[in-house]
Amino acid sequence: METFPVIDMEKLNGEERGVTMEVINDACENWGFFELVNHGITHDLMDTVEKLTKEHYRKCMEQRFKEMVASQGLEAAQSEINDMDWESTFFLRHLPLSNISEIPDLEEDxxxxxxxxxxxxxxxxxxxxxxxxxxxxxxxxxxxxxxYGSKGPNFGTKVSNYPPCPKPELIKGLRAHTDAGGLILLFQDDKVSGLQLLKDGKWVDVPPMRHSIVINLGDQLEVITNGKYKSVVHRVLVQPEGNRMSIASFYNPGSDAVIYPAPALVEKEGEKGQVYPKFVFDDYMKLYAGLKFQAKEPRFEAMKAMKSTVNLGPIATV
Structure with a gap:
């Protein structure tokens, strides 16, 4: 198996830029994932985020999660559970408008x-x-x-904890799916593993590395690149010991952004032509909400067949 692509961003500033760009391109074409080091976010800031996230889980969410597990009888599961995930989460919205001040239980720091x-x-x-x-x-x-859309991109963060699970063979932390949006930036636990991607029919671990940011591509980048870059199926396994922290930030199109393959890339493909549909991002998200854990291809087909809620007009060339 090839090794998981790790990109040192400092190398983009020197004579290794060309080689580093090739590694990024290969990762986008063949993995849908890569891991960044020396990305410019200070280790101090990341350490503080991790410390406060873990404290917040212990203080505010751990007991709620235990009560949910007890109420659902999950600890006594005898067969595989396919309709829920073993995770404790909350969501922060940053753009176009932040809701951080409205989230209950968050300490000011x-x-x-x-x-x-x-x-x-x-x-x-x-x-x-x-x-x-x-x-x-x-x-x-x-x-x-x-x-961009009319108000800029949507940008938000899903803060998750995957507590120890007594039946890791029966319950997934997060079931297999591709991400609907654009670019996903993940700060994951460097001690407790669990994230896997599907490559060439095999599940591959995304290695936990201290102070790295894992990047993966969402469905919208697959559409805009006319399939040159692909979103990739991934999942989270739970462990019998250790609580895994995951902070995933989603840089997505604005709700009214019109998404379609870049004309320059369609031209380059020649006879292949435009493979993916043109649609409003919000329409895709409405469809995705009910089909997240199913294959992405029928979603693209459904968007081809669907009349979007706004007049899309002719495809613009930039």
Whole structure:
């Protein structure tokens, strides 16, 4: 098995830039995932985020999770459970409008540090989108513009904990799926593993590395690149010991952004033509909500067949 792609972003500033860009391109084409080190977010900030996230879980969420497990009788499960996930989560929205001040139970220092962390991740996401543009031969800023909509991108964070599970062979932490959106930036636990992606029909571990940010591509990047880059099925396994922290931030198109394959890439493909549909992102999300844990291809087919809620007009060329 090839080794999981790890990208040292400092190498983008020197003579190894060309080789590093090739590794990123290969990761986008063949893995849908890669891991970043030296990404510019300080270790101190990441350590504080981790410490406060774990404290918040212990103080505010652990007991609630135990009560949910007891009420569902999950500890006594005898057969595989396919309709729920062994995870404790809450969501933060950053763009277009933040809701951090409205989330109950968050200490003030935790709110402050999550705002700072989100600002760093937003900057990193936009830097990565431009690196993808460069690899794809699209003009700088094309992907950011494609995501923009009328109010800018949607950007939010899912903060998850995967507590120890007495029946890890019967219950998934998070069932297999692809992500609906654009670019996902994950700060994961470096001690407790569990994230896996499907590559060439085999499940591959995404290695936990201290202070790294794991990147994966969502369905919208597959559409915009006309299938050159692909979103990849992934899942989270639970462990009998150890609580796994996962902070996944989703840099997604704006709700009214119109998504379609980049004309320059369609032209480059020649006879293959435009393989993916044109649609409003919010319409895709409504469809995805009920079909998250099913294959993505029927979702794309459904969008082809569906009339979007706004007049999409002719495909624009940028």
């Amino acid at each position: 935790y709110r402050k540090v999550m705002k700072e962390f989100a600002a760093n991740l937003e900057k990193l996401a936009e830097q990565l989108l431009d690196l993808l543009c460069e690899n794809l031969g699209l003009e700088k800023g094309y992907l950011k513009k494609a995501f």
